[in-house]
Amino acid sequence: xxxxxxxxxxxxxxxxxxxxxxxxxxxxxxxxxxxxxxxxxxxxxxxxxxxxxxxxxxxxxxxxxxxxxxxxxxxxxxxxxxxxxxxxxxxxxxxxxxxxxxxxxxxxxxxxxxxxxxxxxxxxxxxxxxxxxxxxxxxxxxxxxxxxxxxxxxxxxxxxxxxxxxxxxxxxxxxxxxxxxxxxxxxxxxxxxxxxxxxxxxxxxxxxxxxxxxxxxxxxxxxxxxxxxxxxxxxxxxxxxxxxxxxxxxxxxxxxxxxxxxxxxxxxxxxxxxxxxxxxxxxxxxxxxxxxxxxxxxxxxxxxxxxxxxxxxxxxxxxxxxxxxxxxxxxxxxxxxxxxxxxxxxxxxxxxxxxxxxxxxxxxxxxxxxx
Amino acid sequence: xxxxxxxxxxxxxxxxxxxxxxxxxxxxxxxxxxxxxxxxxxxxxxxxxxxxxxxxxxxxxxxxxxxxxxxxxxxxxxxxxxxxxxxxxxxxxxxxxxxxxxxxxxxxxxxxxxxxxxxxx
Amino acid sequence: xxxxxxxxxxxxxxxxxxxxxxxxxxxxxxxxxxxxxxxxxxxxxxxxxxxxxxxxxxxxxxxxxxxxxxxxxxxxxxxxxxxxxxxxxxxxxxxxxxxxxxxxxxxxxxxxxxxxxxxxxxxxxxxxxxxxxxxxxxxxxxxxxxxxxxxxxxxxxxxxxxxxxxxxxxxxxxxxxxxxxxxxxxxxxxxxxxxxxxxxxxxxxxxxxxxxxxxxxxxxxxxxxxxxxxxxxxxxxxxxxxxxxxxxxxxxxxxxxxxxxxxxxxxxxxxxxxxxxxxxxxxxxxxxxxxxxxxxxxxxxxxxxxxxxxxxxxxxxxxxxxxxxxxxxxxxxxxxxxxxxxxxxxxxxxxxxxxxxxxxxxxxxxxxxxxxxxxxxxxxxxxxxxxxxxxxxxxxxxxxxxxxxxxxxxxxxxxxxxxxxxxxxxxxxxxxxxxxxxxxxxxxxxxxxxxxxxxxxxxxxxxxxxxxxxxxxxxxxxxxx
Numbered sequence: 001x002x003x004x005x006x007x008x009x010x011x012x013x014x015x016x017x018x019x020x021x022x023x024x025x026x027x028x029x030x031x032x033x034x035x036x037x038x039x040x041x042x043x044x045x046x047x048x049x050x051x052x053x054x055x056x057x058x059x060x061x062x063x064x065x066x067x068x069x070x071x072x073x074x075x076x077x078x079x080x081x082x083x084x085x086x087x088x089x090x091x092x093x094x095x096x097x098x099x100x101x102x103x104x105x106x107x108x109x110x111x112x113x114x115x116x117x118x119x120x121x122x123x124x125x126x127x128x129x130x131x132x133x134x135x136x137x138x139x140x141x142x143x144x145x146x147x148x149x150x151x152x153x154x155x156x157x158x159x160x161x162x163x164x165x166x167x168x169x170x171x172x173x174x175x176x177x178x179x180x181x182x183x184x185x186x187x188x189x190x191x192x193x194x195x196x197x198x199x200x201x202x203x204x205x206x207x208x209x210x211x212x213x214x215x216x217x218x219x220x221x222x223x224x225x226x227x228x229x230x231x232x233x234x235x236x237x238x239x240x241x242x243x244x245x246x247x248x249x250x251x252x253x254x255x256x257x258x259x260x261x262x263x264x265x266x267x268x269x270x271x272x273x274x275x276x277x278x279x280x281x282x283x284x285x286x287x288x289x290x291x292x293x294x295x296x297x298x299x300x301x302x303x304x305x306x307x308x309x310x311x312x313x314x315x316x317x318x319x320x321x322x323x324x325x326x327x328x329x330x331x332x333x334x335x336x337x338x339x340x341x342x343x344x345x346x347x348x349x350x351x352x353x354x355x356x357x358x359x360x361x362x363x364x365x366x367x368x369x370x371x
Numbered sequence: 372x373x374x375x376x377x378x379x380x381x382x383x384x385x386x387x388x389x390x391x392x393x394x395x396x397x398x399x400x401x402x403x404x405x406x407x408x409x410x411x412x413x414x415x416x417x418x419x420x421x422x423x424x425x426x427x428x429x430x431x432x433x434x435x436x437x438x439x440x441x442x443x444x445x446x447x448x449x450x451x452x453x454x455x456x457x458x459x460x461x462x463x464x465x466x467x468x469x470x471x472x473x474x475x476x477x478x479x480x481x482x483x484x485x486x487x488x489x490x491x492x
Numbered sequence: 493x494x495x496x497x498x499x500x501x502x503x504x505x506x507x508x509x510x511x512x513x514x515x516x517x518x519x520x521x522x523x524x525x526x527x528x529x530x531x532x533x534x535x536x537x538x539x540x541x542x543x544x545x546x547x548x549x550x551x552x553x554x555x556x557x558x559x560x561x562x563x564x565x566x567x568x569x570x571x572x573x574x575x576x577x578x579x580x581x582x583x584x585x586x587x588x589x590x591x592x593x594x595x596x597x598x599x600x601x602x603x604x605x606x607x608x609x610x611x612x613x614x615x616x617x618x619x620x621x622x623x624x625x626x627x628x629x630x631x632x633x634x635x636x637x638x639x640x641x642x643x644x645x646x647x648x649x650x651x652x653x654x655x656x657x658x659x660x661x662x663x664x665x666x667x668x669x670x671x672x673x674x675x676x677x678x679x680x681x682x683x684x685x686x687x688x689x690x691x692x693x694x695x696x697x698x699x700x701x702x703x704x705x706x707x708x709x710x711x712x713x714x715x716x717x718x719x720x721x722x723x724x725x726x727x728x729x730x731x732x733x734x735x736x737x738x739x740x741x742x743x744x745x746x747x748x749x750x751x752x753x754x755x756x757x758x759x760x761x762x763x764x765x766x767x768x769x770x771x772x773x774x775x776x777x778x779x780x781x782x783x784x785x786x787x788x789x790x791x792x793x794x795x796x797x798x799x800x801x802x803x804x805x806x807x808x809x810x811x812x813x814x815x816x817x818x819x820x821x822x823x824x825x826x827x828x829x830x831x832x833x834x835x836x837x838x839x840x841x842x843x844x845x846x847x848x849x850x851x852x853x854x855x856x857x858x859x860x861x862x863x864x865x866x867x868x869x870x871x872x873x874x875x876x877x878x879x880x881x882x883x884x885x886x887x888x889x890x891x892x893x894x895x896x897x898x899x900x901x902x903x904x905x906x907x908x909x910x911x912x913x914x915x916x917x918x919x920x921x922x923x924x925x926x927x928x929x930x931x932x933x934x935x936x937x938x939x940x941x942x943x944x945x946x947x948x949x950x951x952x953x954x955x956x957x958x959x960x961x962x963x964x965x966x967x968x969x970x971x972x973x
Binding site: 065101108 | 380381390474476
Binding site: 013014016017020021023024025027028030031034035037038039041042045140143144147171175198200201202204205206208209239243327328331360361363364367369370 | 903
């Protein structure tokens with residue numbers, strides 16, 4: 001019998017073999033553990049889903065009922081609904097499901113319904129739950145707390161959130177900026193004056209999305225930050241000037257065109273292209289020749305001239321660009337001249353092959369399906 | 372009056388259904404995706420369709436096109452969308468949508484629009 | 493003490509093979525751990541992302557979807573329709589008909605009411621001549637541009653797309669792939685949130701066999717019913733979830749699958765576009781773009797998105813699969829050879845010091861090592877030099893490791909995207925993982941070897957000739973100077 005005992009076997013093998021065998025056993029055990037984990041996680045997942053679904057069904061009917069109530073209705077109905085909700089949120093899990101549902105509903109509605117939802121959030125003291133999350137060690141929980149407070153417009157949290165603006169974790173920083181802009185109603189952009197971080201396009205998109213919901217007259221004049229020391233604040237403010245058509249900033253934008261930082265100049269050109277009126281046609285035409293070396297800026301200004309230029313006065317500023325080395329600039333020039341009073345008359349002086357090339361561009365820009 | 376609501380967002384459809392039923396504007400049916408919407412439109416007649424733009428399988432624009440061009444019906448259609456882009460709005464109207472409401476929306480306003488559209492029929 | 497020549501010989505070979513085995517094992521373990529960490533972070537971050545905010549914003553970059561089509565007449569209309577329902581605000585679709593011999597073009601002209609337009613095309617990248625560019629007369633199909641050109645292969649067709657596009661970003665895709673509606677929203681996000689300029693972003697490719705597809709849209713994900721496709725499911729999950737995520741974290745990603753990738757157009761064009769002399773054009777472009785950025789000392793990043801965004805029909809027979817793997821092996825060899833100057837070249841940073849050597853040793857060389865190892869083993873077995881107990885122990889260890897890595901990838905999938913939801917699926921995948929090392933892997937090794945030999949053989953007989961058929965065609969765009 002002793003030939004079959006484990007100790008005998010182990011002694012019989014060399015050390016290397018034993019090492020290999022133990023590696024194999026460990027790996028196989030680990031694999032089995034992973035498989036077990038997968039199976040168990042499926043059970044847990046479906047249990048949680050079921051529980052969540054149960055809560056959701058329960059909450060939804062009540063929340064929808066509350067959300068469609070009109071102003072000044074007798075409070076009896078909503079009191080009843082609140083008591084019903086209150087009964088089911090003793091567990092953290094239930095609370096979270098309810099918060100998520102409230103946020104979800106509130107995202108889709110404005111007006112009385114949104115106010116009703118906010119009232120539920122406050123009355124059930126769910127803001128305490130969200131505020132507690134800000135103190136969590138896990139960045140995911142922290143960010144989630146910020147998001148919840150922002151979605152619910154709970155502006156009492158501004159001070160706490162401001163402290164997270166310089167957090168090491170990127171998501172927390174992003175969430176804090178967005179939350180602050182949402183929450184501070186009167187002068188939303190105070191914090192930007194000494195903001196040191198980066199405003200990525202992703203944050204810009206989210207801020208813009210939120211600003212769209214506000215009254216455009218209440219927005220700050222973004223040209224205030226055109227010369228901010230933080231480059232990303234500069235580009236952010238130029239973009240917002242353009243998107244909210246703050247036409248009074250066009251003279252400032254004209255100055256930015258000669259900026260040494262060509263990315264900033266390009267953004268300014270973009271904004272000018274969208275906003276400049278006819279009174280700016282002559283100054284712009286004169287600037288045009290200085291932009292020869294910067295293809296993208298030339299193209300933007302060319303597009304601007306197309307809509308605001310006067311054929312008799314400005315064509316002569318445009319025509320030299322028909323011989324620009326960059327194709328896209330030439331195409332923009334042709335497009336602009338076609339808008340004004342036609343290109344043909346300006347190309348007689350050019351060589352024959354250049355004329356042919358430009359005629360092809362004329363056909364291109366005048367085709368209805370290509371525009 | 373029969374009203375069809377198509378949106379993949381459970382919350383949105385339920386709230387609208389709640390509101391419209393409460394205001395007694397009509398009998399409300401609900402679908403959650405474009406495929407089911409087409410199927411139910413084939414079988415039943417509706418006095419009003421309220422549809423989201425982005426849904427699984429088939430967009431609200433496609434549904435509008437389907438009602439106007441394939442089924443050749445003049446059912447009023449309200450498009451509901453989170454993207455208020457000029458292009459999308461124009462496309463919706465070109466395809467024959469009756470009205471466009473951008474999300475987030477006010478339930479009270481929606482109810483009034485529905486009431487007006489239904490009474491003008 | 494004196495050793496005989498043979499003793500020293502065996503000792504050297506054994507040690508080399510052992511060292512290779514240990515380093516490849518460690519490399520895979522490190523990559524798997526890194527990937528898992530990165531995947532977790534990605535998913536937690538995206539928990540906070542409302543991708544619909546990208547959808548309606550005027551601040552997003554424009555994207556051109558470029559899809560070459562060759563003899564796709566049967567499915568092209570469905571494919572284009574499914575591309576048109578992608579959720580993104582500022583995008584266009586450029587279908588390149590690469591000289592199809594069937595009715596691909598005519599079907600599109602009819603279905604989308606296309607007319608030829610006087611598009612003033614610039615041959616910035618030299619390609620085969622374009623016969624015509626079409627746009628739809630129906631405003632509903634405004635996003636669509638169809639280009640008809642002479643046949644020149646996939647790389648050439650993609651280059652035409654790069655010439656036609658005027659958007660900031662180009663997404664190069666296989667037209668027969670099923671792209672998820674939110675794919676562009678997810679792929680574009682790295683370009684928006686990174687503080688370092690992103691030049692390319694890759695997506696995951698998943699296997700669509702047995703999945704339910706309606707009107708070119710994926711309705712339900714199912715595990716493939718045939719075993720050969722299940723092997724590939726496992727392979728793809730392993731490669732994408734456990735490999736590329738780590739490379740993306742290290743910023744050392746060399747391959748963005750040709751089925752779905754998003755690139756900065758100006759940089760792709762400045763590098764000269766796709767190289768049509770290699771079958772590994774997708775990997776070659778990424779390497780060349782990276783080299784370009786290094787040479788100009790521009791900071792950059794190549795990222796990768798783990799969400800399953802692109803679904804493709806996997807080869808369902810060993811014959812077709814063999815051909816595909818043969819091509820992949822040739823592609824890898826060609827790219828590595830073309831850019832051999834990268835090998836441990838510190839000038840190219842991590843790409844030269846880690847990524848390239850990894851590909852060289854563990855992707856390209858692996859089939860050779862495995863095959864010659866097998867021959868070596870057989871020789872030793874014949875002359876009776878094998879310690880059988882040791883042999884079985886080490887085989888068991890290697891097998892256990894392979895199984896462990898497969899299970900780890902399943903675990904990774906389970907905790908991230910959880911696409912295969914049926915209980916039976918998990919049993920089937922475990923079975924697949926158990927037989928894969930014995931049944932599927934040897935074939936992969938063989939196809940890889942064969943690809944390399946075909947390439948070496950082919951080089952002498954027809955390699956140069958095929959290139960002569962390619963007419964350099966460049967419109968005189970130096971006209972104005």
